[in-house]
Amino acid sequence: MRIFTMELKRNWYHLFTETVCLILMIGILLYLFLNWGSFPNKIPGHYNAAGVADRPGNKGELLVTPLLDGYCT
Helix, strand or coil, X not given: CCCXXXXXXXXXXXXXXXXXXXXXXXXXXXXXXHHHHHCCCEEEEEECCCCCEEEEEEHXXXXXXXXXXXXXX
């Protein structure tokens, strides 16, 4: 059984966008690291259609997005 893989040609645009995304991800992690003590222990985890927070979460959930971003790239 053969598995086909597609090799993508990388150009300046791909390099530029990946670099910008990496810089932004590092910036988010740096911001979280520097301001971790000033965040409350409970943060809004979800908002309903009216814009009211309906699920509290802990501040550790702030790390989910940048970590998933790093895993997916």
